[in-house]
Amino acid sequence: MTYDSAFSALACGTRRAILRDLAGSAKTVGLLAQTLPVSRPAVSQHLKVLSDAGLVTVTPKGTRNLYALNPQGLAQVRAYLDEMWSDALTAFAAAAQDMAQETPSNDEN
Amino acid sequence: MTYDSAFSALACGTRRAILRDLAGSAKTVGLLAQTLPVSRPAVSQHLKVLSDAGLVTVTPKGTRNLYALNPQGLAQVRAYLDEMWSDALTAFAAAAQDMAQETPSNDEN
DNA sequence: TCTTACGGTAAGTAATGACTTACGATTCTG
DNA sequence: CAGAATCGTAAGTCATTACTTACCGTAAGA
Numbered sequence: 001m002t003y004d005s006a007f008s009a010l011a012c013g014t015r016r017a018i019l020r021d022l023a024g025s026a027k028t029v030g031l032l033a034q035t036l037p038v039s040r041p042a043v044s045q046h047l048k049v050l051s052d053a054g055l056v057t058v059t060p061k062g063t064r065n066l067y068a069l070n071p072q073g074l075a076q077v078r079a080y081l082d083e084m085w086s087d088a089l090t091a092f093a094a095a096a097q098d099m100a101q102e103t104p105s106n107d108e109n
Numbered sequence: 110m111t112y113d114s115a116f117s118a119l120a121c122g123t124r125r126a127i128l129r130d131l132a133g134s135a136k137t138v139g140l141l142a143q144t145l146p147v148s149r150p151a152v153s154q155h156l157k158v159l160s161d162a163g164l165v166t167v168t169p170k171g172t173r174n175l176y177a178l179n180p181q182g183l184a185q186v187r188a189y190l191d192e193m194w195s196d197a198l199t200a201f202a203a204a205a206q207d208m209a210q211e212t213p214s215n216d217e218n
Numbered sequence: 219t220c221t222t223a224c225g226g227t228a229a230g231t232a233a234t235g236a237c238t239t240a241c242g243a244t245t246c247t248g
Numbered sequence: 249c250a251g252a253a254t255c256g257t258a259a260g261t262c263a264t265t266a267c268t269t270a271c272c273g274t275a276a277g278a
Contacts, residue, residue: 007116016225038268059225065226084178091135123236157256
């Protein structure tokens with residue numbers, strides 16, 4: 001999994017809709033296509049993107065393929081944002097402190 | 110902020126590099142462009158995308174513009190993934206339970 | 219075996235995206 | 249006021265993407 005592939009996968013609304021559908025339970029391609037406003041091949045292509053990004057898993061069941069969310073992939077993306085978020089907070093706090101030091105208690109304008 | 114704009118913004122490596130640069134402290138456009146392998150106008154365009162996505166804030170300082178991470182925007186994206194992640198875990202657990210019920214202690218194949 | 223269901227892939231298209239260089243607007247400085 | 253610095257925007261280009269229809273392989277059922 002790369003951050004490029006993961007975030008690119010999440011950038012498309014159709015793929016996020018697919019993930020939302022899979023959040024309840026694992027589903028086949030045709031079943032997903034029925035609830036979506038795009039063709040079945042389109043769903044198939046989206047699922048390949050999601051699979052390459054490590055966000056979903058596939059398990060063949062006879063002639064049909066069962067797709068499910070991959071908690072590991074989601075966890076990695078989550079971890080990335082967690083780190084950046086904490087950095088943002090510390091930088092935010094540092095900036096606030098700098099601001100306070102520039103105008104210490106009395107503002108001279 | 111829309112999830113479309115936020116994830117699309119995060120999908121580009123150059124923009125993630127910009128966010129990483131901003132994680133330390135707020136910076137100007139030219140300063141960011143110096144450390145990146147793209148032109149300054151490119152950085153300016155990326156910053157507009159990040160700003161529209163709510164991931165970055167701007168504060169004009171004379172002729173230069175100071176860009177900083179926006180913790181709120183990052184928090185929203187984080188919340189989205191958090192929800193989907195928990196759903197993925199419950200679905201995962203439910204699938205495991207179904208699997209166990211289909212082959213109860215002895216597997217008949 | 220023949221047929222049917224299911225799904226991946228090929229090929230083509232219209233739209234979007236990530237860049238570049240060139241230019242214009244605005245604000246400090248001498 | 250003149251010049252320089254900083255930045256946003258316009259315009260153009262090449263690559264990628266999100267779809268479509270058409271086709272092919274493969275597993276289940278009569």
